[in-house]
Amino acid sequence: MSVETDVLRVLADPLRARIVTLLAGEALCTCHLVEETGARQTNISNHLRVLKDAGLVDSEPCGRFTYYRLRPEALDALAARLGGLADAARAAIADGRRRPC
Numbered sequence: 568m569s570v571e572t573d574v575l576r577v578l579a580d581p582l583r584a585r586i587v588t589l590l591a592g593e594a595l596c597t598c599h600l601v602e603e604t605g606a607r608q609t610n611i612s613n614h615l616r617v618l619k620d621a622g623l624v625d626s627e628p629c630g631r632f633t634y635y636r637l638r639p640e641a642l643d644a645l646a647a648r649l650g651g652l653a654d655a656a657r658a659a660i661a662d663g664r665r666r667p668c
Contacts, residue, residue: 571648577621582606583614590637
């Protein structure tokens, strides 16, 4: 499985997608994410672990709290790959490429 596939699978979960959206605007701690999403703290923590393992999120301890922030370069890599696929599809359409049966 490719890195892009793994990241897409991670982002396919609605709550993780919401967390990523929230972290795009600012660094947040777990308590902020609980407040914003209405999810339980343990659920948020589990999703943050998955996002961190996928390389999408970094964490920074701050006293007794941990702040999480989005890693834009991880999304840049995915966006570039998807953009490349879109470019290839446009070229195939423009050329009228079709494999004969």
